[in-house]
Amino acid sequence: MRMAGSRYLGREADHERNAADLKVALGGLKGPLMKAAQILATIPDALPSDYARELAELQANAPAMGWAFVRRRMAAELGPDWQSKYAEFPREASRAASLGQVHAATDLTGRKVASKLQYPDMASIVAADLKQLKLAFAVYRRYDPAIDPSQIHDELSERLLEELDYVREARNTRLYGAMLTGEDHVHVPEVVDELSGSRLLTTTWLEGQPMAAFAEAADEEARKTAALNMFRAWYVPFYGYGVIHGDPHLGNYSVNEDASINLYDFGCIRVFPPSFVEGVIELYHALRTDDRDRAAHAYGRWGFENISNELLDTLNIWAGFLYKPLMEDKVQRIQDSDSGTYGASIASKVHEQLREIGGVTPPREFVLMDRAAIGLGSVFLRLRAELNWHRVFHELIDAFDLDGLPARQSEFLLAQGLTPPGTVSADTGKL
Secondary structure, X not given: OHHHHHHHHOOOOOHHHHHHHHHHHHHHHOHHHHHHHHHHHHOOOOOOHHHHHHHHHHHOEOOOOOHHHHHHHHHHHHOOOHHHHEEEOOOOOOEEOOOEEEEEEEEOOOOEEEEEEEOOOHHHHHHHHHHHHHHHHHHHHHHOOOEOOHHHHXXXXXXXXXXXOHHHHHHHHHHHHHXXXXXXXXXXXXXXXXXXXXXXXXXXXXXXEEHHHHHHHOOHHHHHHHHHHHHHHHHHHHHHXXXXXXXXXXXXXXXXXXXXXXXXXXXXXXXXXXXXXXXXXXXXXXXXXXXXXXXXXXHHHHOOOOOOHHHHHHHHHHHHHHHHHHHOOOOEOOOOOOOOHHHHHHHHHHHXXXXXXXXXXXXXHHHHHHHHHHHHHHHHHHHOOOEOHHXXXXXXXXOOOOOOHHHHHHHHHHHOOOOOOOOOOOOOOOO
């Protein structure tokens, strides 16, 4: 309203003030809307600089809830004598984000821990936001037929509801610890069971520098090392076990002095069937050899349906943008431009062509895979890292074992109490 009033009266907008107030408003709302702001702030040039700078604060320094809330939440999770279970528990939160806030506490052994408390009434807030999102998608679909967002809504709904389950997140955290056990330069916190519950998750504390600050201060070699470690943090689990971290915004990792990565927040995790992982690799080979039939088959494994020649051409524009740095065996940046506006121009072209051919329904599996690729690409842009992405990628896919993936995936998931894809969950009865 302030911005509209300024425009109506012909006044110069105070962007710095508006950006700061927008951060406070979104931080107070919490929930999915705040998560959207976090993602936007990750992508270079997606927002004006004043807004990007302020909204970046939401990634780890959102407005926190007060002490009265903390006491209620902790008593509900650990009992009225909860303070006796810590050597020290500060009143002020050290980090706050979209669904919960983190207190840097000390357990009875003297170990520093991170206790994450879920904000009050988040289940009802998320449900209300998802209802509004469904309405927004319905309106969008009426005036723009380029993309049918029905499966996008289904995917986001299921993943957001899973993020509210801190018992599940504890299992996901252990899963990532197991999958990345051989990665010496990626660190995953350990779960502290006796200080955790359904809306309280306590893990060991990992101290690191925010990625944005590291990208500005580090030398070229350190930035390259951090980029490689980030790539492996995301894609060793995907190509090795069919699992991906679906929330790559800047608040969910930090960087150590040796450029190793601390990985946090395992609420939004996507487990893919092995056939989907094979489809990702198959599409890469199809694009390299310009094999249209193989590309169509790969998109079918991703979940796309009714792939006409026109749709294939359009999907290949977006896939070509994502896969381009992997194609050539040479040292290069992740893209020629350091700005996120280049990716936006490609997306706009794809959107226009989809509208012309009657639209497409992106499959559920596409949503978080695309989000991870865009989020990580944005980090690599910030790091200005020049690597041989082709060889980094081939180190993973050349060792890919499709026949062994189902058993390996099931073993790791079941060990943490999680359900492998394609099997029926005893808790929900759903696939």
